[in-house]
Amino acid sequence: MNDFMYYNPTKIEFGRAKENNIGKYIKEANIKSVLLVYGTGSIKKNGLYKVIIESLNKYGISYEELDGVVSNPLLSRVKDGIKIVKEKKLQAVLGVGGGSVVDSAKAIAVGAKYDGDVWDFFINKAQISEAIPVFTVMTLAATASEMNGNSVIMNDETSQKYSISSVVVNPVVSVVNPELMASVSKDYLAYSAVDIIAHSIEVYFTATLHPNFSSRIVESIIKTVMETTEVLIKNPDDYDARAEFAWVAIQALNGLTPAGTEGGNFPNHMIEHSLSAIYNVAHGAGLGVVIPAWMKWYESKNPTQFKRFAKEIFNEDDSSKGIKKLEEWFVKIGAPTTLEAAGIPRNGIQELAINANELASLWGIDDIYTTNVIVEILEKA
Amino acid sequence: MNDFMYYNPTKIEFGRAKENNIGKYIKEANIKSVLLVYGTGSIKKNGLYKVIIESLNKYGISYEELDGVVSNPLLSRVKDGIKIVKEKKLQAVLGVGGGSVVDSAKAIAVGAKYDGDVWDFFINKAQISEAIPVFTVMTLAATASEMNGNSVIMNDETSQKYSISSVVVNPVVSVVNPELMASVSKDYLAYSAVDIIAHSIEVYFTATLHPNFSSRIVESIIKTVMETTEVLIKNPDDYDARAEFAWVAIQALNGLTPAGTEGGNFPNHMIEHSLSAIYNVAHGAGLGVVIPAWMKWYESKNPTQFKRFAKEIFNEDDSSKGIKKLEEWFVKIGAPTTLEAAGIPRNGIQELAINANELASLWGIDDIYTTNVIVEILEKA
Numbered sequence: 197m198n199d200f201m202y203y204n205p206t207k208i209e210f211g212r213a214k215e216n217n218i219g220k221y222i223k224e225a226n227i228k229s230v231l232l233v234y235g236t237g238s239i240k241k242n243g244l245y246k247v248i249i250e251s252l253n254k255y256g257i258s259y260e261e262l263d264g265v266v267s268n269p270l271l272s273r274v275k276d277g278i279k280i281v282k283e284k285k286l287q288a289v290l291g292v293g294g295g296s297v298v299d300s301a302k303a304i305a306v307g308a309k310y311d312g313d314v315w316d317f318f319i320n321k322a323q324i325s326e327a328i329p330v331f332t333v334m335t336l337a338a339t340a341s342e343m344n345g346n347s348v349i350m351n352d353e354t355s356q357k358y359s360i361s362s363v364v365v366n367p368v369v370s371v372v373n374p375e376l377m378a379s380v381s382k383d384y385l386a387y388s389a390v391d392i393i394a395h396s397i398e399v400y401f402t403a404t405l406h407p408n409f410s411s412r413i414v415e416s417i418i419k420t421v422m423e424t425t426e427v428l429i430k431n432p433d434d435y436d437a438r439a440e441f442a443w444v445a446i447q448a449l450n451g452l453t454p455a456g457t458e459g460g461n462f463p464n465h466m467i468e469h470s471l472s473a474i475y476n477v478a479h480g481a482g483l484g485v486v487i488p489a490w491m492k493w494y495e496s497k498n499p500t501q502f503k504r505f506a507k508e509i510f511n512e513d514d515s516s517k518g519i520k521k522l523e524e525w526f527v528k529i530g531a532p533t534t535l536e537a538a539g540i541p542r543n544g545i546q547e548l549a550i551n552a553n554e555l556a557s558l559w560g561i562d563d564i565y566t567t568n569v570i571v572e573i574l575e576k577a
Numbered sequence: 578m579n580d581f582m583y584y585n586p587t588k589i590e591f592g593r594a595k596e597n598n599i600g601k602y603i604k605e606a607n608i609k610s611v612l613l614v615y616g617t618g619s620i621k622k623n624g625l626y627k628v629i630i631e632s633l634n635k636y637g638i639s640y641e642e643l644d645g646v647v648s649n650p651l652l653s654r655v656k657d658g659i660k661i662v663k664e665k666k667l668q669a670v671l672g673v674g675g676g677s678v679v680d681s682a683k684a685i686a687v688g689a690k691y692d693g694d695v696w697d698f699f700i701n702k703a704q705i706s707e708a709i710p711v712f713t714v715m716t717l718a719a720t721a722s723e724m725n726g727n728s729v730i731m732n733d734e735t736s737q738k739y740s741i742s743s744v745v746v747n748p749v750v751s752v753v754n755p756e757l758m759a760s761v762s763k764d765y766l767a768y769s770a771v772d773i774i775a776h777s778i779e780v781y782f783t784a785t786l787h788p789n790f791s792s793r794i795v796e797s798i799i800k801t802v803m804e805t806t807e808v809l810i811k812n813p814d815d816y817d818a819r820a821e822f823a824w825v826a827i828q829a830l831n832g833l834t835p836a837g838t839e840g841g842n843f844p845n846h847m848i849e850h851s852l853s854a855i856y857n858v859a860h861g862a863g864l865g866v867v868i869p870a871w872m873k874w875y876e877s878k879n880p881t882q883f884k885r886f887a888k889e890i891f892n893e894d895d896s897s898k899g900i901k902k903l904e905e906w907f908v909k910i911g912a913p914t915t916l917e918a919a920g921i922p923r924n925g926i927q928e929l930a931i932n933a934n935e936l937a938s939l940w941g942i943d944d945i946y947t948t949n950v951i952v953e954i955l956e957k958a
Contacts, residue, residue: 197755197820199592204585210837211580374578408804409821409828412797420790439578440790443837447790452833456591456824 197407197456204451206343210372215333219255221369229258230290231281233301235265260284268472269296271351278307288329295339298332302347302365305330318358327364333371337442338388340449342370357469374438386530387480389425394483395448399460407456415508417444461561464490470551475540484531485538488523489576535577545574578788578837585832587724591753596714600636602750610639611671612662614682616646641665649853650677652732659688669710676720679713683728683746686711699739713751718823719769721830723751738850755819767911768861770806775864776829780841788837796889798825842942845871851932856921865912866919869904870957916958926955
């Protein structure tokens with residue numbers, strides 16, 4: 197096992213009706229005012245907004261609002277939020293929604309303590325040292341943003357979808373109530389499942405050292421997400437399936453699975469961000485396209501782990517069957533696995549590869565992921 | 578899944594030579610003075626004491642010492658420590674050793690903020706609300722005390738081995754360097770393995786609701802501890818085996834595995850504390866005696882999970898074979914599995930059962946674990 201530091205200070209409040217307590221959790225942290233960040237209106241239609249406001253009022257937490265966060269969240273909206281926080285001297289940010297909302301909340305929280313352009317942190321021009329506290333109430337389980345320090349934001353001027361990662365934006369408290377996730381569309385359920393699997397396999401396959409126990413946890417996550425997704429497709433109201441889905445989504449990217457590993461990276465995400473940035477596909481949909489293609493390209497670089505994956509997940513001895521069965525499962529649950537299925541023209545591959553190579557460069561993996569290599573991978577899609 | 582709150586603020590610094598940084602970790606937490614708690618001298622023989630002192634000196638951390646902590650740590654020594662902390666106004670406690678040392682450090686940390694008798698917390702006479710910070714450098718992996726809020730202390734006047742559990746004594750930083758654990762005796766390696774398995778199975782078998790993912794994590798822990806123990810018996814210097822052993826020891830009792838479960842309790846520990854209290858057997862040795870006996874007694878109450886255990890761990894279809902094979906494995910690694918093997922006379926069963934029933938009462942499980950039931954269980958040992 198490699199040396200590592202494990203630290204995750206986020207408190208998870210998991211269970212039915214816990215969104216009613218959000219005001220209490222915020223008050224207990226000695227916060228008196230928040231920026232309430234949310235999406236394009238569903239929380240007003242389904243009554244969650246009302247519950248949140250009532251709770252904030254009950255515990256004497258004052259608030260300003262920033263709505264209109266979209267899937268593939270925009271830097272421009274983050275900057276609007278930073279402005280409000282600074283003007284009104286708000287003490288914390290509360291994100292109510294899915295990964296896009298929470299990632300926006302985190303970027304706002306960091307920008308609130310910075311005099312310069314918050315995008316500086318996304319392009320390694322500045323290092324994050326502080327942020328105001330973040331709280332969340334989750335309405336979608338996929339990104340694990342509720343229990344990590346990651347934030348992925350789309351710069352709408354430059355078409356770059358980049359990220360930051362810092363424990364200072366691990367949420368203080370995250371409310372995870374599976375009931376709030378039950379109304380997710382079948383599409384987004386599928387995209388979420390793919391995202392969770394992506395989080396699980398990135399380091400699992402790319403690490404030069406991947407301890408046995410870590411592999412077992414990853415395999416437990418993948419098996420559980422596959423089983424619960426199939427239950428939820430048939431019965432979206434199955435609480436226990438929704439709850440386990442939500443919990444393994446968190447475990448897939450909260451620091452547990454890479455502990456002790458060495459050398460892993462996130463090439464599927466690196467490539468997918470370009471698909472989202474240029475074609476505005478949902479993150480999980482883009483991953484469904486990239487993952488099988490990337491796996492086919494990468495297999496020969498880590499045959500042992502691909503063999504293990506095929507055996508443990510699909511009881512197949514042949515690793516190429518493992519990749520094939522994963523791709524078939526993505527199709528079965530309704531995620532696209534080809535550029536065509538995702539509405540991306542093949543003549544767009546070069547542009548995508550150039551965009552992805554820039555991110556690869558920022559992540560220090562452009563020696564492997566040259567533009568040509570990324571083209572080669574995408575052509576398998 | 579049941580509702581739950583998950584919160585574990587401990588930072589784990591895992592890896593080679595990290596004990597050299599303990600002064601830095603303490604200084605980063607704005608602590609200037611500590612009570613250094615340790616055992617009966619091995620850290621002076623093996624050089625670790627010198628490394629710790631050098632690090633404290635390097636970072637300007639002043640300290641007082643409390644040595645002499647024994648396996649099955651004594652309340653009297655804890656009280657000595659509280660006295661020193663209060664007199665010298667020390668700001669934190671640093672435990673360097675195994676579970677007994679760290680549990681003593683935690684009890685001291687709680688007592689330091691309390692005007693009454695710290696034993697009040699162990700008998701539910703008072704509720705813990707605060708403690709001074711705790712830091713650890715681990716020399717043995719078994720209890721997971723490095724990443725939880727538990728402390729088990731033996732009241733030397735009353736022969737009661739009771740516990741507290743509070744997040745306020747989750748260590749701030751725990752250093753886990755597998756190299757510091759390499760010199761553990763074969764006996765203590767075996768006892769540690771049994772303790773880790775005990776932590777894994779208590780809730781796994783006794784919960785009325787045990788989600789699939791949680792069971793998978795438990796099974797991953799058990800399989801990994803069994804494999805690494807066998808490697809370490811042959812080759813105590815195998816770093817990777819030692820490291821995985823240490824990491825799964827932590828995962829077995831840091832709050833992860835019971836998340837979402839309902840109704841579980843710790844009967845094996847409840848009974849074992851009496852064996853330690855009255856006959857001063859090592860905790861893991863006592864568990865080796867209790868576990869097979871308890872499993873035989875409990876099997877019919879949760880046949881599904883016992884069947885699952887036998888299948889997943891031993892690839893056996895018959896659950897009684899699963900219990901038999903676990904007992905055989907305990908014997909194979911050198912842990913006692915009968916009262917005789919642990920040096921406990923059969924005519925002591927009644928006294929043990931009465932002692933254990935008192936703890937069962939404190940834990941609210943004495944409706945099931947009456948004195949007669951505990952006698953019945955121990956007679957199977």
